Amino acid sequence: MPYPEGHKLKIRGRIIESAAKAFRTNGIREISVPVIMKGAGLTHGGFYSHFDNKEQLVSETCRYAISDTIALxxxxxxxxxxxxxxxxxxxFYLSPYHRDRTEIGCILPALSGEISRSSEEVGQVFTQELQRMIDFICDLAKIDHATGNAVISLMVGTIVLARSVSDxxxxDHLLSAGKQSAKGLIENST
Structure with a gap:
């Protein structure tokens, strides 16, 4: 009996969602294809009927995760x-809620340290998706791209540090300082 129409696309979506959760929480290198497939409720063998390799999955996951973050x-x-x-x-971005829920949070802080060691394809997609986040911030705040670059850099860096410290x-102080500084950058640019 054949699968219903759209079945393969639905399965692919489940794999990407599983990868997004895993990459957001543990980065790229620490997560294997079998772990991603298990998270999607599937066996490892089915991966290659959806993706050519892990790099393709990482690229598509970056696109998905940034869309998800922009929607949030x-x-x-x-x-x-x-x-x-x-x-x-x-x-919201610099809140304890976002800091503490890496599995649903922005993928930029999770992957920023690994991208330079990834394939050129992954680096290009990450760059495009970062630009999309910058554009979103610039459009929303009605600021120029230089200020948008600074605001995103500050926000992502703040989350990285706030998630990294044991105290x-x-x-919390890092989040507070980051919020104040990001808002100040925007106020001073208008």
């Missing part, structure tokens, strides 16, 4: 009360 940030912007949309996005108070 857009939701935060849409729910902004008296706070400006960009301030709401910064507050919870220091982690």
């Amino acid at each position: 940030l857009q939701k935060a912007a849409d729910q902004a009360g008296e706070e400006s949309k960009i301030d709401a996005v910064i507050s 919870p108070k220091l982690s």
Whole structure:
């Protein structure tokens, strides 16, 4: 009996979702294809009927994960009360909630340290997706790309450090300082 229409696409989506969760939490090198497939509820053997190699999966996962992050940030912007949309996005991104939930968080902090050691294809896709995040921030805040580059760099760097330290108070202080600095950059650019 043949699979229903769209079955293969649905399975591919499950694999990408599993990879996004795994890469966000543990990076690229620490996660094997069998772990990703198990996370999708599938066997390792089926991987190659969906992807040529792990690099292709990493590339597609970067695209998926950035789309997912932009959707989360857009939701935060849409729910902004008296706070400006960009301030709401910064507050969400640099929140304990985002810091503590790596499995659903932005993939940029998780993969930034590994991309330079990845394939050229992965590096190009990561670059395109980073640019998409910068464009999102620039459009939302109505700022130039130089300021957008600085804001994203500050936000991603803050999350990396806040997730890295063992002292919870220091982690919270880093988030607070990052929020204040990112919002200040935007205020000073307008």
